[in-house]
Amino acid sequence: MTTEKPSQIRWVLISWLFLLSAVAYLDRVNISIAGTLLASEFHLSKIQLGWIFSAFLAGYALFQTPGGRLADKLGARLILALAVLWWGLFSALTVVVPSRFQSALLAFMSLRFALGAGEAVMYPASNQFVARWIPSAERGLANGLIFSGVGVGAGFTPPLITYIMLRYGWRISFLVCAALGLIVGFVWYMIARNTPEEHSLVSPGELSKIKVRLLSSSPAENSRLVSWDRMFESKEVLAVTLSYFSFGYVAWIFFSWFYIYLAEVRGLNLKASALYSMLPFIAMAVCSPLGGLISDAISKKRGLRAGRSGVAVFAMILAAVFLVIGARAQNTQLAIFVLAGGAGALYLSQSSFWSVTADIGGISSGSVSGFMNTGNQFGGMITASLTPWIASRFGWTAAFLVAAAVCMCGALTWLLVDPRRRLDSGNP
Numbered sequence: 001m002t003t004e005k006p007s008q009i010r011w012v013l014i015s016w017l018f019l020l021s022a023v024a025y026l027d028r029v030n031i032s033i034a035g036t037l038l039a040s041e042f043h044l045s046k047i048q049l050g051w052i053f054s055a056f057l058a059g060y061a062l063f064q065t066p067g068g069r070l071a072d073k074l075g076a077r078l079i080l081a082l083a084v085l086w087w088g089l090f091s092a093l094t095v096v097v098p099s100r101f102q103s104a105l106l107a108f109m110s111l112r113f114a115l116g117a118g119e120a121v122m123y124p125a126s127n128q129f130v131a132r133w134i135p136s137a138e139r140g141l142a143n144g145l146i147f148s149g150v151g152v153g154a155g156f157t158p159p160l161i162t163y164i165m166l167r168y169g170w171r172i173s174f175l176v177c178a179a180l181g182l183i184v185g186f187v188w189y190m191i192a193r194n195t196p197e198e199h200s201l202v203s204p205g206e207l208s209k210i211k212v213r214l215l216s217s218s219p220a221e222n223s224r225l226v227s228w229d230r231m232f233e234s235k236e237v238l239a240v241t242l243s244y245f246s247f248g249y250v251a252w253i254f255f256s257w258f259y260i261y262l263a264e265v266r267g268l269n270l271k272a273s274a275l276y277s278m279l280p281f282i283a284m285a286v287c288s289p290l291g292g293l294i295s296d297a298i299s300k301k302r303g304l305r306a307g308r309s310g311v312a313v314f315a316m317i318l319a320a321v322f323l324v325i326g327a328r329a330q331n332t333q334l335a336i337f338v339l340a341g342g343a344g345a346l347y348l349s350q351s352s353f354w355s356v357t358a359d360i361g362g363i364s365s366g367s368v369s370g371f372m373n374t375g376n377q378f379g380g381m382i383t384a385s386l387t388p389w390i391a392s393r394f395g396w397t398a399a400f401l402v403a404a405a406v407c408m409c410g411a412l413t414w415l416l417v418d419p420r421r422r423l424d425s426g427n428p
Contacts (some may be wrong), residue, residue, distance in 0.1 A: 068370020
């Protein structure tokens, strides 16, 4: 008699969330690669370009929490499909702004704000999916894989967008990004379901494995969503949100300015900048699932406090050290590799943020992680405009040193987080 091998549909869907994550970052980072040509065509200064970057982050930040709540109520399948349709539309609309349009700055800021609002549901909805499909013992790896899509999407953006720009212009690059998103989003809607019980391809063995482990780590499925008051009173929610603000401040230096930093500060040509600017994102793609694996392994042996909070503290301190060393390095290649190491070290902590919000939030994980991610985006929004201001007055070394100090503050904030305190348990 043979025993049927359980299916692995949950990991197939996590893999598709990885692709969605990659496309999401392709759509948001493309403008930083096209920024030089865009600024030249529309006569925009670096500060004005920073305003355009910040407009995306403003929309992205403001719609995180309501987007997460919507995902909690309607499920990840429909919300993510609609989101991809939305951000594909506004990415495509970017190309219709005419070259001599006098209000081009306002138009780009409006379009990027709308794009940010559409992309805001991506990770809260993904985390809501993780809370329903993935037991706590596997959430570090699951979130690590999803966020490795950030590194892949952002890493392949420089050479892809540069290749298309040099041959067909920056406008075509935005249309390509929009088309890729629509394709991946359509497939997601066809293959995904909100819960494992709804999916016809989930075997009884896999369903049993998921349900048994979820029962020991998550609140009952018929629980009510956690109230906003309860969420905002939670020390864990506030601390992890503050730390994610620090994370976003550092990460968005790489997303917004690293390509331009290499070209204008380190003196690399367009193709070399595209190649070297991939390195931080490759490091992110590798370190995100690695951090998840480490977090899960330590959590099993030492408990969630050590596995989630401990890994995050270590990773963010390490990232700050790399930023200090890289910023002060005189050799260009050494500086690039060390700064890339800082980006990778930062992403060792990525899965801790999202695993903790899934652990403490349960069926309200979309709302909790959406609120947390609001902090991240405000950090990114500030660095998108503040970093070039600091660099223009005090130099790029000072800009990276400020980022290192912010990162250290984020590491220390994790000491206040206890992942064992679920919001539905009544613990203060």
